[in-house]
């Protein structure tokens with residue numbers, strides 16, 4: 426019963442966090458949001474409310490009416506709209522940081538423009554459509570001395586770091602295999618969702634593969650938000666990058682869009698990893714709806730770790746560690762010196778981003794090399810599958 430009350434309390438507070446008062450001796454970071462995006466309320470707007478040094482100050486949308494409605498709903502002060510709205514937001518001197526929540530295929534263009542204008546960027550995942558574009562964005566950020574972070578939010582939560590710590594402690598011996606899954610039932614996404622649009626950088630591997638890789642190397646995530654996340658999880662937990670792709674199978678939504686991808690990899694040290702991503706799992710017997718699956722399974726020499734719900738761990742999660750015939754279940758909602766049980770992955774991520782911009786040490790970070798490698802792996806899987814990389818941006822930055 427206590428755990429049900431805990432769940433209700435965490436969920437309630439994560440959606441309606443207590444508002445933090447600004448700090449007297451620190452100017453808050455002012456964010457501008459590119460796009461009246463579906464993800465922004467969870468990923469930035471709510472988390473910023475409980476952060477004493479973060480304010481969501483402006484939003485831009487292609488339609489000014491849409492931006493205005495969104496701003497009213499979320500208590501955002503400044504609105505930009507129309508064909509130049511995104512650029513006008515970027516050029517607003519009040520704004521310190523841009524949250525780029527545009528479709529994947531627009532990440533490169535608008536991140537390059539934001540960095541060129543001297544803004545830090547919190548960039549939605551996957552970083553862009555290609556590794557080359559990702560490299561260029563990070564190079565520009567470095568040249569300009571700006572912070573650029575690919576929003577791989579799960580990596581900032583205590584669950585991911587605890588799983589990694591168990592693996593690295595050596596308690597279970599070396600990792601032998603990982604399985605990470607990210608799958609969602611059919612009907613979760615509308616037919617015109619950006620994830621089904623090749624031109625905008627769609628596909629299950631783009632959306633779910635990265636996370637699964639990075640997060641799930643040591644664990645087997647059983648979800649279909651697979652590819653983007655799954656690849657990220659794989660590399661993170663295994664602590665290594667794949668040396669080869671053993672197999673790729675996909676089910677297509679359209680000739681260029683993978684609704685589902687299952688890939689198997691070989692990693693150094695004879696590790697084998699499987700990722701599963703599915704944007705639309707059909708109902709069993711055409712009747713029984715599928716469940717979300719955001720799980721990971723990591724087999725090691727002397728035991729295993731099963732992680733339930735590494736992706737939205739604030740709601741509930743479990744880390745089940747089995748060795749020598751005995752099992753224990755761990756929970757990790759907070760760090761000893763950071764966080765509240767209701768902090769979401771996004772709230773922990775915002776904490777790190779603000780600390781980095783303020784010149785303080787974040788509790789963890791996603792490196793440039795990590796983001797570039799994730800895109801390389803995604804592209805290599807798409808190459809092996811025959812579907813090919815998502816289209817490069819036609820934006821050419823000025824010299």
Ligand SMILES: NC(=O)C1=CN([C@@H]2O[C@H](COP(=O)(O)OP(=O)(O)OC[C@H]3O[C@@H](n4cnc5c(N)ncnc54)[C@H](OP(=O)(O)O)[C@@H]3O)[C@@H](O)[C@H]2O)C=CC1
Nearest residue numbers: 460461462463464485486487526527528529549550551619
């Ligand atoms: N970190 C996480 O947990 C999650 C991350 N994401 C990532 O965030 C990004 C946005 O996803 P999500 O919020 O679901 O997406 P939305 O469908 O809400 O689209 C985001 C915005 O893209 C803008 N946009 C600009 N050009 C186009 C176009 N040609 N077609 C459609 N939209 C366009 C729209 O802006 P406007 O308002 O100007 O019309 C829209 O508000 C993606 O990169 C996705 O991978 C998504 C979900 C979860």
Ligand SMILES: O=C1OC[C@@H](O)[C@H](O)[C@H]1O
Nearest residue numbers: 550620632633650654736
């Ligand atoms: O965290 C996520 O879960 C659902 C996906 O579709 C989304 O893009 C991803 O970032």
